[in-house]
Amino acid sequence: MMEDMAARIHPTAIIEDGVTIGPGTAVWDTVHIRSGAKVGRDCIIGEKTYLGPDAIVGDRCKLNAFVYVCTGVTIEEGVMVAANVTFTNDRFPRATTPELDALRPSDLEEETLPTLVRAGATIGAGATLGSVFVVRRFAMVGMGSVATRSVRDFALVAGNPARSLG
Amino acid sequence: MMEDMAARIHPTAIIEDGVTIGPGTAVWDTVHIRSGAKVGRDCIIGEKTYLGPDAIVGDRCKLNAFVYVCTGVTIEEGVMVAANVTFTNDRFPRATTPELDALRPSDLEEETLPTLVRAGATIGAGATLGSVFVVRRFAMVGMGSVATRSVRDFALVAGNPARSLG
Amino acid sequence: MMEDMAARIHPTAIIEDGVTIGPGTAVWDTVHIRSGAKVGRDCIIGEKTYLGPDAIVGDRCKLNAFVYVCTGVTIEEGVMVAANVTFTNDRFPRATTPELDALRPSDLEEETLPTLVRAGATIGAGATLGSVFVVRRFAMVGMGSVATRSVRDFALVAGNPARSLG
Numbered sequence: 001m002m003e004d005m006a007a008r009i010h011p012t013a014i015i016e017d018g019v020t021i022g023p024g025t026a027v028w029d030t031v032h033i034r035s036g037a038k039v040g041r042d043c044i045i046g047e048k049t050y051l052g053p054d055a056i057v058g059d060r061c062k063l064n065a066f067v068y069v070c071t072g073v074t075i076e077e078g079v080m081v082a083a084n085v086t087f088t089n090d091r092f093p094r095a096t097t098p099e100l101d102a103l104r105p106s107d108l109e110e111e112t113l114p115t116l117v118r119a120g121a122t123i124g125a126g127a128t129l130g131s132v133f134v135v136r137r138f139a140m141v142g143m144g145s146v147a148t149r150s151v152r153d154f155a156l157v158a159g160n161p162a163r164s165l166g
Numbered sequence: 167m168m169e170d171m172a173a174r175i176h177p178t179a180i181i182e183d184g185v186t187i188g189p190g191t192a193v194w195d196t197v198h199i200r201s202g203a204k205v206g207r208d209c210i211i212g213e214k215t216y217l218g219p220d221a222i223v224g225d226r227c228k229l230n231a232f233v234y235v236c237t238g239v240t241i242e243e244g245v246m247v248a249a250n251v252t253f254t255n256d257r258f259p260r261a262t263t264p265e266l267d268a269l270r271p272s273d274l275e276e277e278t279l280p281t282l283v284r285a286g287a288t289i290g291a292g293a294t295l296g297s298v299f300v301v302r303r304f305a306m307v308g309m310g311s312v313a314t315r316s317v318r319d320f321a322l323v324a325g326n327p328a329r330s331l332g
Numbered sequence: 333m334m335e336d337m338a339a340r341i342h343p344t345a346i347i348e349d350g351v352t353i354g355p356g357t358a359v360w361d362t363v364h365i366r367s368g369a370k371v372g373r374d375c376i377i378g379e380k381t382y383l384g385p386d387a388i389v390g391d392r393c394k395l396n397a398f399v400y401v402c403t404g405v406t407i408e409e410g411v412m413v414a415a416n417v418t419f420t421n422d423r424f425p426r427a428t429t430p431e432l433d434a435l436r437p438s439d440l441e442e443e444t445l446p447t448l449v450r451a452g453a454t455i456g457a458g459a460t461l462g463s464v465f466v467v468r469r470f471a472m473v474g475m476g477s478v479a480t481r482s483v484r485d486f487a488l489v490a491g492n493p494a495r496s497l498g
Contacts (some may be wrong), residue, residue: 012178012196029180029196029198030196030214035272047198047217048196048214060261061261064234065216065234066214066216066232066234066252069315070293078260078261079261080259080260080261082254082259083216083234083236083252083254084232084234084250084252084294094322120260120261122258122259122260122261124254124294125234125253125254125259125294126252126254126292126294126312128178138224140258141298142312143252143254143294144294144311144312145312145314158327159326159327160312160326
């Protein structure tokens with residue numbers, strides 16, 4: 001039916017200007033999608049999930065509740081992201097002030113780093129993902145993992161730090 | 167006083183049809199309780215916490231903020247669940263599409279698996295709990311643990327994966 | 333400009349009575365700040381973050397989304413707290429009822445324990461922090477860490493449990 005094709009956005013969700021959301025996608029309560037983010041068709045964006053500026057989510061993805069997707073993250077089609085997953089885009093995040101920066105060790109870089117999650121992959125509940133990070137096609141990051149290195153096609157990784165289980 | 171006996175529901179909480187909430191229970195801001203869920207009496211359901219369809223929470227439980235309780239979870243009476251705890255009900259969660267499923271390894275099962283948390287147990291902050299999972303009476307799952315095996319009565323487990331500490 | 337000096341509070345944020353928020357601070361959507369909490373100037377309090385009763389956040393701090401800051405936590409100036417970080421203030425949290433307490437092991441203490449995060453420190457995404465806990469100046473707690481012991485000035489700790497990496 002035609003009416004099923006439109007995106008369904010919960011009235012408490014906050015969708016900023018310049019966001020693209022495909023048909024058939026459902027956006028749940030108090031989700032916040034920042035300016036420039038793109039969400040494909042037939043996705044579920046679970047409640048309270050955050051999509052940062054310019055984040056990209058492909059078609060038929062399922063993001064569960066409390067997922068934090070920051071700028072620099074690209075999620076391809078058919079990816080499952082379970083509850084409470086946190087993406088990052090900065091190896092050495094910090095609050096900066098002139099006074100503190102004068103005291104701080106100077107060898108810390110600061111830039112927005114990319115993460116790519118390939119088609120069909122799964123990110124388990126409660127996982128935290130490092131930056132400059134690729135999860136290959138159909139790979140799985142186990143629940144609660146802290147994954148800081150790229151994951152091969154079809155691989156399963158788990159643990160803190162995450163290691164390959166096959 | 168009689169007026170203390172009614173459940174107190176914050177106006178921003180979303181309570182779907184067919185939910186049962188016992189007297190004396192407090193439900194905080196932007197909590198979402200899905201259809202068919204049951205919450206006992208004198209509980210605290212902390213802010214932004216999610217109770218999935220048909221989830222069960224017994225009397226006098228305290229769930230803190232950002233707790234994700236999915237379908238298949240039964241929490242008995244007097245259980246403490248600290249902030250940011252994530253339950254799961256699927257060993258191999260994934261987003262399914264016909265095209266991707268044709269490419270995907272076929273040995274992955276998909277079903278909703280149960281978790282039981284027995285009376286008096288504590289689940290520490292930030293813990294992630296596997297499915298087909300039982301936490302026994304008065305057991306404690308340490309903060310940040312990733313617990314994938316059942317926990318004995320009175321036991322303390324911690325780590326990723328969680329191991330017994332006594 | 334003068335109008336930039338006032339704190340900016342999103343209309344969906346809940347700020348209880350007796351809260352102090354400094355000028356230039358931004359409070360995002362559905363943040364909840366409990367009675368007696370103090371937030372300094374030029375901070376960012378990211379969306380859905382919770383500040384418990386009497387929690388203290390210094391000037392120029394950046395707290396990301398889904399951060400849980402409980403009573404007993406003091407965060408000094410210029411601290412970065414990434415998404416999904418959970419503080420705790422109780423070594424043995426539990427839901428208490430007379431019937432259950434009679435059955436429960438009696439050697440568990442219950443009190444609100446303090447945490448201090450010193451100026452310029454960073455707490456990585458998804459980290460969980462124990463109580464009676466000090467993070468020293470410019471120290472960093474790695475993402476996904478479960479940190480239960482104090483961290484030295486300038487140190488980096490990571491893992492579950494968190495260990496020093498230098």
